[in-house]
Amino acid sequence: MNQPVSGFSKKSKDEKIEWLAENYLQNNPDSVQILKKYWNEDTSLQQLHDDFIENTLSNYYMPFGIAPNFLINGKLFALPMVTEESSVVAAASNAAKFWLERGGFKAEVISTEKNGQVHFNFYGSEKDIENFFEEVKPKLRLSIQSLEKNMKARGGGLVKLSLIDKSHILDGYYYIHATFETLDAMGANFINSCLEQIAHTFEDEARNYESFQKKDSYPEVVMSILSNYVPECLVHAEVSCNVEELTTKHNDGKQFAQKFVRAIEIAKTESRRAVTHNKGIMNGVDAVVLATGNDFRAVEAGVHAYAARNSYYGSLTHAKIEDDIFTFWIELPLAVGTVGGLTSLHPLTKLAFEILQKPNAKELMKILAVAGLAQNFAAVRSLVTTGIQKGHMKMHLMNILNQLHASKEEKEKAMEYFITNPVSHSSADDFLKKLRG
Incomplete structure (x- = not known):
């Protein structure tokens, strides 16, 4: 029977592996x-990876790929993408090439504010807490002066402090809502440091506030933390063209546009469809987020909360046809950075930023929104024409062949055979068995 271990983090990497194996x-x-x-054979590079987290044993590799031909606001990009899903890079590349010939993608940042909260309990008079907050607000701002010095010098810092009363929902629950501008930094550490100092000052000042002393009812801070829900940090991306330009040798443009718009309307209406629809969007967004060393979990959480902002979960993309013009667009809340964290540490992340021509945070927001829109276009286009499995399974074929230990020659023959035959694990297995006699 396995036993608990103490002092594990103090063991050497070899000792940790030995303990795990045993x-x-x-x-x-x-x-x-x-x-x-x-x-990694380069010991200094391996040490860098070891220091990213605690108890590192090894490295977990994922493919680092490129989706070329993204024309965004008249500028050509190749997008670095880190993902394990077979069809993601291919789908993004296909969508990029499709829209390259139709004017490309347009993108703009709508707003860039991030936020955090100091959550506290207060069971006294609503008027007392409101009066106290207005009186103490300048001191709260002053208390973080040293923390935001560098951020302010670059044009960022604390934007606004507000008192939010939620006691009608949860007895005694209030919070201080703080909005920040963090420029090219994602800003999580900066925001959390500011919030904790604001909380400390808030409680200190409350102990000396006369109205609270008379009634023996002081605000009590529960926690201080940034929010990954950033609907005020918003980016818009779109594509558009005449419906006739959507015509291909396989599809009539007008019929395709109508069916495409209908598919988006279904994703807006039915949450079961919307979840998978939006997951496809995030296939593209997350792949670039990972490549640039940003926090894909924070991005995911904020995006999906935004998809449910109207009290139901719906599509993140929109489409319409007006005067024979097809327009397809997306709006996403994205809190990302181009400085700090892994962005300046991981060698491949630094390379990814070079590939992207060293964007600032606003430019990265636009690129990410375009990646999501392209991914969604490719997916919906497949769904309303050939079906999703035809393209996906073609890309998945190599994974199946590797699972079946196919040789190089067998892979080449299988790839040729499955150009005109449906792909599945069993059909690939049968093909190899026949090939091998």
Whole structure:
């Protein structure tokens, strides 16, 4: 039976691997070799990776790919994408090429404010807490002066403080809502440091406030934390063309546009469809977020909250036909950075920013929104024409062949065979068995 371990973080990497193998990988004699196989031969680079998190044992590699031909606001981009899903890069590339010939993508940042809250309990008079907040607000701003010095010098910092009363929903619950401008930094550490100082000053000042002393009812801070829901940090991206320009050798442009718009309307109406619809959008967004060393979990959480902002979960993209003009667009809340965190540490992340021509945070927001829009266009286009599986399974075929240990020659023959035959795990298995006699 496995036993708890103490002092694990103080063990060397070899000792940690040995402990793991002895306790949890007894049935896998290759486990130690597998973990060490993915160590980087450059010891300084490996040390850099080891320091990203605690208890690092190895590296978990994911493909770093490129989707070219993205024309965004008249400028050509190649998007670095990190993902394990077979069809993501291919779909993005296809959408980029499709719209390259139709004017490309247009994108603009609508707003860039981020936010955080100091959550506290207060069971006294509503008037007392409102009066106290207005009186103490200048001191709260002053208390973070040293923390926001550098951010202010660049044009950012604390924007606004507001008192929000939620006691009608949860007894005694209030919070201070703080909005920030963090420019090219994602700003999580900056915002959290400011919020904690504001909370400390808020409680200190409350202890000396006369109205609270008389009634023995002081505000009590519960927690201080930024929010990953950033509807005031918003970007818009779109494509448009005459419906006739959507005509291809396989599809009539007008019929395609009508069916496409209908598919978007379904995703706006039915949450079960919307979840998968939006997941496809995030296939594109997350891949670029990962490549640029940003926090895809924070982005995901904020985006999906935004999709449910109207009390139901719906599509993040929109489409319409007016006067024979087809327009397809997206609005996303995106809090990302181009400085700080892994953006200046991970060598591949630095390379990704070079590939993207060193964008600032606003430019990265536009690129990410375009990546999501392109991914969604490719997915919906497949759904309303050939079906999603035809293209997806073609891309997935290589994964299946690798699982079946196909040789290089077998892969080449299989790729040729499945150009005109449906792909599945069983059909690939049958093909290889026949090939091998």
